[in-house]
Amino acid sequence: MGFVVPQRVGFNEPITLKSGAQLPGFELVFETYGQLNASGSNAVLVCHALSGGHHVAGMYADNPKNIGWWDNLVGPGKPLDTNKFFVVGVNNLGGCYGTTGPLSLNPETGKRYGADFPMVTVEDWVAAHARLADHLGIDTWAAVMGGSLGGMQALEWSLQFPDRIRHAMVIASAPKLSAQNIAFNEVARQAIISDPEFHGGHYAERGVIPTNGLRLARMVGHITYLSDSQMGDKFGRQLCHGEHRFSYDADFEIESYLRYQGDKFAGFFDANTYLITTKALDYFDPAFAYNDDLAAALARAKASFFVASFSTDWRFSPSRSREIVFALMKNRHRVAYAEIDCDAGHDSFLLDDTHYHAVLRAYLENIKV
């Protein structure tokens, strides 16, 4: 994709969130790849997952090592081909990469929002991104796509704006979290909230970071992103020093790896954003207002659907994707479903697995623009 430049747009109209809270306005940071055609029919919105952002593809001139998180998918000649599509990546409201969020200044106080930033939901993100679509002159997305939490946003687009999305591509996702999913999120949240440096969410004003909590949150999250078998193949019981050292230093490579991932994450991600995002995951449940009847909830969708899952994903297993597929089929909606054999667990959706990319390419090639 070459060098790309993030853009920023401000919206001054207040937005009322699902919680009832209101923001007086907000800014979104986004990137675009490819060219919007004259009829505006070739736009694809890529929605990010928990820790992702607007930097989907390409690299930055001042930091060529910072490559977009879905760069293997998006670019000229790639499955999401920017010779054909105009691709938009956007950082969600409540994020920590420039979009208005807990680290932004609260216009009412002149201080950072911190814990006063309201909770946002998948529905709120879609509402906010609709304003971005308006701003970019996109009446209808050719497709909205994403993995994990990004897939939930694609699904929500098909429900909140049935006439503004032609294809919803829901990958490695679920129609709602299970009790176990919520449980892992809750451990992560409690790790952050119980860190003494959290200060009730107002750590930034004090110039500190709840590093330990963020680190633990990432460590436990990371375990759920990888498959048991992949972790076994990659790390197994390999020792850092060839022997058991009978200390609490890392004995096994997997310990060292998790600590590294935790430390790295705590160095760049915002704790309040982590909390908000896990709550958005927990709350997402389009069938909630339909007496738990997912088919009834999805009845109003008009998009065509592409749903994909991965065999070793135990965070959002294939059976969770099949729930979506069956609910769509009950409505006689158009749906293509791919269950990909891949060893990499939940994170498979980020990889360029041959079969996975082949079905994505085939589906995207068949979208008319």
Added chain:
Amino acid sequence: MGFVVPQRVGFNEPITLKSGAQLPGFELVFETYGQLNASGSNAVLVCHALSGGHHVAGMYADNPKNIGWWDNLVGPGKPLDTNKFFVVGVNNLGGCYGTTGPLSLNPETGKRYGADFPMVTVEDWVAAHARLADHLGIDTWAAVMGGSLGGMQALEWSLQFPDRIRHAMVIASAPKLSAQNIAFNEVARQAIISDPEFHGGHYAERGVIPTNGLRLARMVGHITYLSDSQMGDKFGRQLCHGEHRFSYDADFEIESYLRYQGDKFAGFFDANTYLITTKALDYFDPAFAYNDDLAAALARAKASFFVASFSTDWRFSPSRSREIVFALMKNRHRVAYAEIDCDAGHDSFLLDDTHYHAVLRAYLENIKV
């Protein structure tokens, strides 16, 4: 089993641990149920798992609600029938229920050991319990049994003292931890160690407890003890207050349950014991000295084996038990294996599932005393 009374025995001979560290002596707290017969042929040792102890069955006169953790299994007429067997429950070295451990006074300093208590291994526990067998006049156990970490001890007995154990009963266990198992233990340890109240393991001397860390450790551990399906059936997405509250109070019942379990655990368990015990789990690997050849490692065993696993146990799945079974079969050792359909995940081994107790009863009835 009625009222029982814990007993205590001290050993003044020093014990050299696998780490090379030495304890000048130690005390074990234990309980017994039933009567040792004249030939000493009817003794069964029950080994506990991570947070268990010597209180296997019965209740205490001063606290009748404190019922042993395997009371459904052990007693007159129960599968481990105390009319036939003399059953011994013992609290492991390094524990926090009275056996010498981090909360004990270090004779060298007159202060609590805390972080100075040496790491102990499954091998060390078996060596310590062999002294208890000597003390009780038990030359050979009719059986050594346990679930999870307790099953590892039963397996280790068959290797360290092949002539002192006739039956090894290894339930819901594994021949070694997987990378994922170690990963979860490491998150729990880091939660404890990074708690500012941990004070490098010397919290007791300061009169404080790393409550937050222990609480998080238990929360993440607890998730791995339950099956996804059982958690779904029991909690699903049930709300505490019938609505999403957009706060970090518990929204979902599963959050409230995990917090309760974490708080309860932090109120009675010792953090250093938790650390030591998870390391003992991580280190256990009888095949390590045999070039990862489990069959070679188990060759020296002379016991008959009973191995059982549970269909929904994802901590130590049935495939982990089958590794043990296959390694035993390669040696043409006697082995009975039961794979039990039970919805309760790893914790199934503690329950009185009908089929599970029936096979245990059948196996134990066939042990000659």
